[in-house]
Amino acid sequence: MSTHIGAQPGDVAPVVLMPGDPLRAKWIAETFLDDPHCYSVVRGMYGYTGTWRGERVSIQGSGMGQPSASIYLHELFSEYDVDTVIRVGSCGGLSEKLKLRDLVLASGACTDSSMNRIRFDGWDYAPVADFGLLSAAYDASVRVAEEARETGQEPGVHVGLLFSSDSFYHPKPEVTARMVEHGVLAVEMEASAFYTLAARFGRRALTICTVADHVVTGEETTAEERQQTFSHMVEIALRAGLSQP
Numbered sequence: 645m646s647t648h649i650g651a652q653p654g655d656v657a658p659v660v661l662m663p664g665d666p667l668r669a670k671w672i673a674e675t676f677l678d679d680p681h682c683y684s685v686v687r688g689m690y691g692y693t694g695t696w697r698g699e700r701v702s703i704q705g706s707g708m709g710q711p712s713a714s715i716y717l718h719e720l721f722s723e724y725d726v727d728t729v730i731r732v733g734s735c736g737g738l739s740e741k742l743k744l745r746d747l748v749l750a751s752g753a754c755t756d757s758s759m760n761r762i763r764f765d766g767w768d769y770a771p772v773a774d775f776g777l778l779s780a781a782y783d784a785s786v787r788v789a790e791e792a793r794e795t796g797q798e799p800g801v802h803v804g805l806l807f808s809s810d811s812f813y814h815p816k817p818e819v820t821a822r823m824v825e826h827g828v829l830a831v832e833m834e835a836s837a838f839y840t841l842a843a844r845f846g847r848r849a850l851t852i853c854t855v856a857d858h859v860v861t862g863e864e865t866t867a868e869e870r871q872q873t874f875s876h877m878v879e880i881a882l883r884a885g886l887s888q889p
């Protein structure tokens with residue numbers, strides 16, 4: 645096992661979906677996977693491996709914020725030879741283009757975190773998604789949205805920038821406002837670390853988020869609505885990560 649993941653080498657599949665919330669990892673594994681096996685309960689940050697449409701896939705909680713996510717990403721890449729990570733998260737809508745329950749496929753991530761400023765000695769770095777994964781997720785989102793149209797639950801899909809903030813309760817709302825003026829769609833807390841560390845290890849990463857609340861309008865989804873739309877996000881992530889139509 646690694647320092648924070650209680651798995652043996654080989655227990656973790658090459659493709660890993662990563663929600664921040666460990667209970668969402670459990671829900672995804674138990675809802676979507678065949679024969680899910682829990683390989684780690686260290687710190688309650690559950691990790692599962694099972695199969696989806698016959699292919700092995702893992703689900704690993706990442707915790708909240710870039711320091712926590714970076715620990716799990718580092719160990720998955722360096723000790724379990726993971727090739728592909730897809731964050732399946734919640735985000736707060738910032739742009740007026742976004743409605744509750746819409747999906748954001750993050751082409752890139754801005755951040756107020758000091759982690760990359762330390763890594764790059766104060767210089768700027770542009771954390772971006774793996775283009776193949778982004779493109780596959782976009783194609784999958786078109787199909788998932790079409791299927792959802794029949795039930796009247798079709799999510800809007802947006803491709804663009806996230807703001808990966810270190811602060812859920814931001815002490816300077818004007819920073820978030822300036823991000824919006826520069827085209828940022830939504831705020832969450834991890835995507836920048838996913839893209840930076842995947843690049844550093846030569847692996848593939850994508851972040852998909854569901855709009856769980858709207859920071860500007862104050863609207864919030866109910867728990868039931870979140871579950872329904874998280875299903876769309878998970879379906880898209882599985883299809884894109886496993887290259888299935």
Ligand SMILES: O=P(O)(O)O[C@H]1O[C@H](CO)[C@@H](O)[C@H]1O
Nearest residue numbers: 663664665708733734832833
């Ligand atoms: O729903 P998850 O994936 O945890 O993502 C969002 O929710 C948490 C804050 O409530 C942060 O981790 C943020 O990025």
Ligand SMILES: O=c1cc[nH]c(=O)[nH]1
Nearest residue numbers: 734735736831832833
């Ligand atoms: O980081 C996050 C996640 C969801 N909603 C927010 O407002 N912020």
